[in-house]
């Protein structure tokens with residue numbers, strides 16, 4: 121499964137809607153269907169995050185990964201290697217450019233990082249007080265009409281530009297990619313299958329991540345080609361904008 125490609129970490133999101141403070145987050149595609157955690161319906165997170173409660177976030181961030189990752193970064197022209205064994209280390213070293221030594225660890229590391237970033241984002245999140253998105257469901261047949269095209273794959277600069285432009289123009293994913301098929305596994309997990317590519321979507325958390333009182337979705341996407349050897353992992357905060365049918369990308373979180 122470990123297809124590898126290239127890193128987009130830290131890439132600027134040209135189509136993002138400016139929002140308040142940064143948040144952060146990731147995960148693979150586990151089995152449990154019903155997102156089972158949380159307090160009120162206006163603050164929720166996926167069981168895959170392995171987070172038992174909000175007060176336990178510091179402990180969770182310090183919890184050891186199943187296997188540590190050997191990473192490397194170029195510092196002042198010298199290669200520096202570090203082992204990353206928990207979310208705190210991941211979050212500290214990511215901005216310094218540390219990435220896995222082996223190509224095969226690339227996607228796995230990003231998915232681990234998505235979880236870390238999601239948990240970190242929940243640390244600063246609040247329950248939504250209005251427009252909670254509590255009813256959002258990937259099982260809704262019309263959900264592709266409210267998701268932005270930027271959630272789809274961007275394996276080339278041209279595709280990145282096209283999706284950013286379509287998102288800025290307020291187009292929905294369905295308009296940008298007519299004919300794509302939605303295969304929902306649950307309210308929070310689905311696949312979108314296009315011509316030559318698949319995007320796996322997972323809602324990792326729902327809360328007010330940017331402090332404007334309205335609900336946001338923290339969404340992980342894993343895209344890959346049906347033939348090409350590429351995979352990309354993205355983590356974003358989507359939010360509602362008054363008067364707009366399509367959710368806006370409020371934040372593109374590096375992983």
Ligand SMILES: [Ca+2]
Nearest residue numbers: 328329330334
């Ligand atoms: Ca919000």
